[in-house]
């Protein structure tokens with residue numbers, strides 16, 4: 001299959017590596033020609049350039065640009081495509097993207113691979129980034145069944161755990177498990193860095209170990225991606241943050257009132273809930 005990838009960064013480059021190794025012909029388009037040259041040199045693509053016109057021969061195009069560039073890219077791409085070309089994206093928010101893209105290109109299937117690292121750009125692209133991780137497609141009523149089937153087959157060939165849901169439910173769910181954790185983790189790092197005693201701050205840094213490493217990890221990721229998630233999923237992110245603030249206020253009240261029993265009950269509940277929530281995961 002001829003597969004086009006627009007945006008040769010962490011996700012686009014990693015997709016190129018895996019799909020090319022599966023025998024597909026990969027046509028890459030990125031913003032900078034130096035990135036295209038690098039993708040060719042690393043064997044991530046068969047051909048690459050900065051013009052979307054080179055995707056005229058693609059059967060399926062993956063849009064892997066930052067969120068804000070997805071719709072402008074689809075608009076710019078359309079004049080170069082034949083009517084049966086399938087376009088999909090990997091954006092971390094789905095409702096506004098799917099709504100706008102499906103209106104201008106009916107053969108559009110929203111998608112989101114739940115995989116990533118703290119790095120960004122083509123240098124961060126790696127093989128097997130997606131294997132074993134969830135990959136969700138978010139078709140709407142008007143999405144042709146065949147387009148979903150074709151993208152599903154590609155996703156399954158990456159050894160992903162495949163899911164289907166509505167764009168709206170996707171955005172509600174990822175607010176809880178992806179977008180809220182980024183903001184909470186960023187708040188943790190920020191609060192810690194506001195320690196006013198430099199000796200205490202230095203000591204905290206020296207004593208920090210795996211607990212702080214794990215809880216601060218997602219707050220130390222790509223800022224551009226974090227802002228885009230918040231901008232595009234503002235309503236659901238605020239809803240989850242307000243619920244989170246309410247829960248933190250409850251915990252503060254238990255501690256202020258020295259209500260150790262209530263605190264223990266809460267921590268017993270979270271200790272019990274975490275393995276249940278993550279039961280199907282292999283980490």
Ligand code: NAP
Nearest residue numbers: 007009010011030031032035066067069091092116120121
């Ligand atoms: P990234 O590493 O920054 O890669 C995006 C690449 O797109 C950039 O390196 C840039 O390459 C290129 N680009 C930027 N604007 C472009 C444009 N207008 N046209 C063509 N290429 C353009 O970002 P990423 O982490 O791969 O994220 C890409 C998409 O994946 C986002 O929509 C994000 O929501 C989604 N996503 C990210 C993760 C994650 O954890 N990172 C996980 C799942 C989904 P050059 O400037 O070098 O050409």
